Amino acid sequence: MQPNQHLKLQEILAQVPPIDQIGSLERVAKIQSRSLKGPTKLHGLRMALSMIDLTTLEGKDTPAKVRQLCYKAQHLHVTSPELPTVAAICVYPTMVGIAKKALENSKIKVAAVSTAFPSGQAPFEVKKIDTLYAIENGADEIDMVISRGHFLAGEYSYVFDEIAAIKALCGTARLKVIFETGELDSLDQVRRISDIAIAAGADFIKTSTGKIQPAATFPVVLTMLGAIKDHHDRTGQMIGMKPAGGISSAKIALQHLLIVKEVLGEAWLTNEWYRFGASSLANDLLMQYQKQLTGKYQSASYFSID
Amino acid sequence: MSSTNWNLEPSLESTAVVQLQEQYDLYIDGKWQAPQEKKYFATSNPADESHLSNIAWATEADVAIAVKAARNAYENVWSKLSGAERGKYLFRIARLMQEKSRELAVLETLDGGKPIKESRDIDLPLACNHFFYYAGWADKLSAAFPGKRIESLGVAAQITPWNFPLLMLAWKIAPALACGNTVVLKPAETTSLTALKFAEICQEADLPAGVVNIVTGHGDTGALLVSHPDIDKIAFTGSTAVGKQIQKACIGTNKKLTLELGGKSANIILEDAPIDQAVEGVVNAIFFNQGHVCCAGSRLFVQESIAARVIEKLKFRLQSIYVGNPLDKNTDIGAINSKKQLETIERYIQLGQEEGAEIYQPACKLPSKGYYCPPTLFTDVAQSARIAQEEIFGPVLAIQTFRTIDEVLQKANNSPYGLAAGVWTDKGARIFGLSSQLQAGVVWANTYNKFDPASPFGGYKESGFGREGGLHGLSAYLKITQ
Numbered sequence: 057m058q059p060n061q062h063l064k065l066q067e068i069l070a071q072v073p074p075i076d077q078i079g080s081l082e083r084v085a086k087i088q089s090r091s092l093k094g095p096t097k098l099h100g101l102r103m104a105l106s107m108i109d110l111t112t113l114e115g116k117d118t119p120a121k122v123r124q125l126c127y128k129a130q131h132l133h134v135t136s137p138e139l140p141t142v143a144a145i146c147v148y149p150t151m152v153g154i155a156k157k158a159l160e161n162s163k164i165k166v167a168a169v170s171t172a173f174p175s176g177q178a179p180f181e182v183k184k185i186d187t188l189y190a191i192e193n194g195a196d197e198i199d200m201v202i203s204r205g206h207f208l209a210g211e212y213s214y215v216f217d218e219i220a221a222i223k224a225l226c227g228t229a230r231l232k233v234i235f236e237t238g239e240l241d242s243l244d245q246v247r248r249i250s251d252i253a254i255a256a257g258a259d260f261i262k263t264s265t266g267k268i269q270p271a272a273t274f275p276v277v278l279t280m281l282g283a284i285k286d287h288h289d290r291t292g293q294m295i296g297m298k299p300a301g302g303i304s305s306a307k308i309a310l311q312h313l314l315i316v317k318e319v320l321g322e323a324w325l326t327n328e329w330y331r332f333g334a335s336s337l338a339n340d341l342l343m344q345y346q347k348q349l350t351g352k353y354q355s356a357s358y359f360s361i362d
Numbered sequence: 363m364s365s366t367n368w369n370l371e372p373s374l375e376s377t378a379v380v381q382l383q384e385q386y387d388l389y390i391d392g393k394w395q396a397p398q399e400k401k402y403f404a405t406s407n408p409a410d411e412s413h414l415s416n417i418a419w420a421t422e423a424d425v426a427i428a429v430k431a432a433r434n435a436y437e438n439v440w441s442k443l444s445g446a447e448r449g450k451y452l453f454r455i456a457r458l459m460q461e462k463s464r465e466l467a468v469l470e471t472l473d474g475g476k477p478i479k480e481s482r483d484i485d486l487p488l489a490c491n492h493f494f495y496y497a498g499w500a501d502k503l504s505a506a507f508p509g510k511r512i513e514s515l516g517v518a519a520q521i522t523p524w525n526f527p528l529l530m531l532a533w534k535i536a537p538a539l540a541c542g543n544t545v546v547l548k549p550a551e552t553t554s555l556t557a558l559k560f561a562e563i564c565q566e567a568d569l570p571a572g573v574v575n576i577v578t579g580h581g582d583t584g585a586l587l588v589s590h591p592d593i594d595k596i597a598f599t600g601s602t603a604v605g606k607q608i609q610k611a612c613i614g615t616n617k618k619l620t621l622e623l624g625g626k627s628a629n630i631i632l633e634d635a636p637i638d639q640a641v642e643g644v645v646n647a648i649f650f651n652q653g654h655v656c657c658a659g660s661r662l663f664v665q666e667s668i669a670a671r672v673i674e675k676l677k678f679r680l681q682s683i684y685v686g687n688p689l690d691k692n693t694d695i696g697a698i699n700s701k702k703q704l705e706t707i708e709r710y711i712q713l714g715q716e717e718g719a720e721i722y723q724p725a726c727k728l729p730s731k732g733y734y735c736p737p738t739l740f741t742d743v744a745q746s747a748r749i750a751q752e753e754i755f756g757p758v759l760a761i762q763t764f765r766t767i768d769e770v771l772q773k774a775n776n777s778p779y780g781l782a783a784g785v786w787t788d789k790g791a792r793i794f795g796l797s798s799q800l801q802a803g804v805v806w807a808n809t810y811n812k813f814d815p816a817s818p819f820g821g822y823k824e825s826g827f828g829r830e831g832g833l834h835g836l837s838a839y840l841k842i843t844q
Binding site: 075076093282313 | 367370372479483635636637638640674788809
């Protein structure tokens with residue numbers, strides 16, 4: 057780490073505010089009690105669809121499945137061509153080339169998880185190779201995981217350096233930093249890693265890999281949005297947010313969007329600055345969208361799974 | 363997809379659940395009785411100024427009949443029942459209130475202007491819980507005061523305010539009845555309807571006639587009630603000015619008195635506080651129920667090093683506070699309770715500017731009819747300014763900064779009131795240090811405006827005396843001797 061970088065980190069760490077868990081839960085409950093009706097709800101559902109990083113991250117993923125997902129990303133529902141596309145497809149680095157090709161005529165981004173996702177338990181050199189492979193295959197976005205072991209051990213400069221180094225490899229690709237908040241113990245820790253990651257160059261901060269529970273809980277998301285807000289107030293720079301894991305229903309997604317609206321403001325309500333990492337969310341949003349339009353729930357059989 | 367405005371459409375609670383009569387008589391001796399002088403007054407909805415109903419205006423003769431009914435019920439029925447029997451009635455009332463809580467919540471909002479989400483999520487659950495809580499004490503009074511001789515007092519005159527009509531009724535009636543007293547209650551003139559609905563619940567619960575009597579009217583009715591010679595106990599919640607008059611009227615009588623009066627409570631944010639949660643706490647402290655809260659945290663003290671940041675965050679937070687129709691489930695600040703109160707608040711807002719404080723109000727569109735006031739911040743407020751000293755009883759916050767803990771203690775205690783206070787800090791030792799030195803009946807730490815039937819509530823100095831709630835609330839309705 058450069059000496060001036062070291063000072064910067066010390067300054068950031070000294071300013072990390074404490075987070076009160078009870079107060080965070082109460083704030084969330086207040087926003088959750090808001091009521092969304094009619095056009096407000098419809099607009100919210102459309103927004104949520106446009107913010108999805110449609111994800112498949114399994115050992116058994118096949119090129120064919122990735123291609124199917126890419127098709128779905130562009131054509132969410134046969135009877136509703138007016139719908140937006142999702143924001144991105146999120147896959148392992150080995151699938152980036154396939155996704156890139158399948159999406160070549162669209163504006164949908166390809167995001168690659170990297171740095172030994174999901175555990176991050178690999179030597180730093182391996183993490184670099186992992187990231188470079190994804191970049192060379194055309195990834196528009198890199199979703200890296202932090203080294204939770206180092207963070208929990210208090211080795212904040214190691215974590216900072218690792219993020220900064222990966223950011224340097226990204227070039228024009230946007231970097232999302234995954235904290236895996238389900239392993240971080242407290243909201244104070246969530247706030248601390250948020251501040252470190254933002255200072256180290258994260259373009260987005262992301263809650264979870266989706267492989268560990270709890271994942272994107274509301275208090276965790278609220279805490280991360282607080283860090284983004286403070287950074288913006290201090291520097292004028294916007295940082296994106298991506299909750300991932302456990303966001304499976306339209307209701308939860310809409311509540312997340314309400315929190316963004318109240319905590320950050322409407323400037324963040326676009327897929328430029330906000331994403332949902334999800335695999336099954338899209339279909340519930342589509343079902344609720346059809347319900348709003350027709351007044352009737354349709355069978356799940358009318359919505360394709362991939 | 364680029365970002366666009368995402369405004370919340372109104373989401374209105376239905377009023378179909380509320381059935382109102384065109385006219386309400388007095389509830390005396392288990393029956394509805396027309397007032398002797400046949401006088402009625404109108405009650406309206408402060409949200410749109412529409413007429414709701416006409417309500418009996420009790421005069422001296424009515425008060426005398428009500429007190430007599432309460433005395434009879436006390437001597438012949440209620441004081442002779444066992445605690446367990448009294449408890450059964452209270453449990454029955456609590457359950458009926460729970461069953462009707464939707465209707466009561468909507469009515470509370472219609473009559474008083476408070477947001478439906480507050481009457482639904484706070485007033486009603488708390489009011490029901492108060493009855494459940496004191497129902498449980500009714501047969502355990504000897505265990506509450508071991509080794510003491512305890513007796514009920516007799517007839518209690520109770521006067522409730524307009525800010526939490528049904529909740530304050532519960533605070534007063536539940537412990538009085540649990541302890542074996544009978545009551546004559548006068549609700550505030552702008553918000554009598556839920557008390558009258560409560561009378562219907564008493565009927566439905568088969569509560570013996572005369573145990574609960576509801577006499578409606580203006581301040582003169584209340585004055586007649588407290589000065590009636592056959593009253594044993596007075597419980598009043600309202601303004602300090604009226605409280606002082608009541609105290610004078612009690613001189614030389616045997617009447618036991620508890621007063622829960624005004625406040626100008628200090629909410630103190632130290633520099634190590636969880637800042638976002640503290641900002642939210644400030645919102646809860648001053649904008650809850652339009653600021654019509656006796657313990658509202660209406661004076662904010664912020665430590666100098668974080669003051670600019672807290673004020674910046676507070677201003678941003680105010681942009682997502684919705685002011686408007688109280689029946690809209692998204693409304694955070696509803697209607698001011700009456701035209702008179704709105705004029706008082708507006709006078710203070712004018713005064714604050716004349717006193718040289720800097721005002722901030724977010725841009726918000728207020729309904730054209732009804733009484734509304736946007737959330738208002740004053741910064742650079744002097745300790746000697748009237749907006750920092752006097753109770754405004756509206757959504758108006760006076761902000762001061764401080765440098766040391768000694769300084770903030772002195773300033774917080776430098777008030778004729780002493781009802782509540784809030785302390786925001788990450789350090790437990792500071793919480794204990796401050797809370798032991800703040801002259802306030804309640805000190806909240808890292809939260810504000812939290813109520814529970816088991817927790818006593820009441821003030822120091824001109825905020826009144828006596829405690830309501832909890833074990834302490836029982837002793838206000840008992841004669842306790844060795």
